[in-house]
Amino acid sequence: MADQSYRAWPFLDDRHRKLAADAEAWAAREVVEDEHGDIDEACRRLVRKFGAAGWLAQIVPVADVRSLCLLREIFARHSGLADFAFVMQGLGTGPIALFGSPEQKVAYLPPVARGDRIAAFALSEPQAGSDVAATATTARVDGNHVVLDGTKTWISNAGIADHYVVFARTGEAPGARGLSAFIVDADTPGFAVSARIPLIAPHPLGTLTLSDCRIPRTAMLGEPGQGFKIAMATLDVFRPSVGAAALGFARRAHDEAMTHAGARAAFGKKLAEFQLIQQKIADMAVAIDAAALLVYRAAWTKDTIGGRVTRESAMAKLFATEEAQKVIDQAVQIFGAAGVVAGATVERLYREIRALRIYEGTSEIQKLVIAGQALADHAGEPAR
Numbered sequence: 146m147a148d149q150s151y152r153a154w155p156f157l158d159d160r161h162r163k164l165a166a167d168a169e170a171w172a173a174r175e176v177v178e179d180e181h182g183d184i185d186e187a188c189r190r191l192v193r194k195f196g197a198a199g200w201l202a203q204i205v206p207v208a209d210v211r212s213l214c215l216l217r218e219i220f221a222r223h224s225g226l227a228d229f230a231f232v233m234q235g236l237g238t239g240p241i242a243l244f245g246s247p248e249q250k251v252a253y254l255p256p257v258a259r260g261d262r263i264a265a266f267a268l269s270e271p272q273a274g275s276d277v278a279a280t281a282t283t284a285r286v287d288g289n290h291v292v293l294d295g296t297k298t299w300i301s302n303a304g305i306a307d308h309y310v311v312f313a314r315t316g317e318a319p320g321a322r323g324l325s326a327f328i329v330d331a332d333t334p335g336f337a338v339s340a341r342i343p344l345i346a347p348h349p350l351g352t353l354t355l356s357d358c359r360i361p362r363t364a365m366l367g368e369p370g371q372g373f374k375i376a377m378a379t380l381d382v383f384r385p386s387v388g389a390a391a392l393g394f395a396r397r398a399h400d401e402a403m404t405h406a407g408a409r410a411a412f413g414k415k416l417a418e419f420q421l422i423q424q425k426i427a428d429m430a431v432a433i434d435a436a437a438l439l440v441y442r443a444a445w446t447k448d449t450i451g452g453r454v455t456r457e458s459a460m461a462k463l464f465a466t467e468e469a470q471k472v473i474d475q476a477v478q479i480f481g482a483a484g485v486v487a488g489a490t491v492e493r494l495y496r497e498i499r500a501l502r503i504y505e506g507t508s509e510i511q512k513l514v515i516a517g518q519a520l521a522d523h524a525g526e527p528a529r
């Protein structure tokens with residue numbers, strides 16, 4: 146049984162504790178680990194299930210970051226693919242929920258919240274991953290239309306999404322200030338999923354080609370030139386939840402390791418009786434609690450104080466993902482050879498955690514964000 150003592154922490158209210166208990170019971174019944182077979186179909190099925198059960202309505206739109214984090218943590222503990230299918234509905238509608246017009250919200254949010262349509266967030270490019278300001282995809286106004294040209298890559302849900310939030314250069318200013326965000330329907334002429342990209346822990350991912358792709362001007366989100374801010378504000382909400390998913394993986398690995406250490410014997414004793422194993426178990430427990438404190442601190446800060454939580458989000462994502470990687474590695478070590486056998490739970494977790502230190506801002510980018518803010522605070526610069 147995974148530790149649930151964190152749910153008594155003051156960052157959470159009774160409604161969160163109830164939500165977590167309900168999600169826990171539902172996930173135990175409904176979420177099965179399914180990495181094999183048709184991954185697209187598995188994701189579509191999961192999205193429909195999450196929609197029908199009402200879980201997507203909790204994050205489309207995100208009303209409360211603590212709920213988003215709790216749900217991701219619980220779903221990730223059961224299945225990485227389930228967590229992925231769940232959160233992408235939130236990330237792919239996050240910019241619409243935060244910056245969309247009333248008409249855009251009405252058109253796009255309810256079908257995604259019901260699980261009838263699938264959402265995606267298209268920011269990265271072959272030459273613009275961490276460096277968002279280098280975005281090269283262009284958007285040119287032509288009468289009542291905007292014409293998009295360029296390539297987006299490593300886009301989650303590519304191939305199964307019904308709409309993509311695409312960031313492109315509109316040129317109001319150089320760099321970060323010259324980007325805008327658009328909603329592009331998957332059936333728009335000139336839009337194509339030009340490649341699918343296999344991953345070490347499979348989920349739908351691919352490359353998008355926009356070629357003379359003509360969308361109505363009303364598909365722009367927010368104001369011209371606001372694209373970078375829209376992307377960053379969305380990531381501020383979702384980065385703590387990446388930490389929460391990492392926590393889910395880490396808790397699962399810790400549980401698996403403790404079960405194994407209590408069952409397996411060596412040199413006439415259970416593994417759990419060896420101090421070197423106990424040291425690992427303790428290190429894992431401390432890392433998990435410390436990560437949970439940062440994740441729920443970031444979520445609580447956004448929910449109760451509001452404003453920019455860039456620093457808190459970055460700390461939560463950085464620490465929780467890096468520590469989860471170590472926790473899972475220790476779990477594999479405790480399992481020994483059984484831990485590297487394809488199909489073992491800890492082997493799957495070992496593959497699943499890796500991407501979380503990269504997507505939605507690498508660990509290195511999170512450090513730049515944290516240092517930038519700390520130095521600005523130290524110099525007494527006003528908060529931005």
Ligand code: COS
Binds near residue numbers: 269276321374378505
């Ligand atoms: N919320 C609102 N506005 C923000 C913001 C945020 N979280 N972060 C930055 N901005 C605004 C700034 O206020 C600034 O506006 P002004 O020019 O009006 O002052 C502007 O955006 C540029 O900000 P900044 O100068 O801090 O940006 P940098 O180019 O120095 O750094 C990094 C940006 C590197 C931190 C950013 O590009 C980043 O996070 N990159 C990683 C992106 C990522 O996660 N990629 C993965 C793809 S998504 S899976």
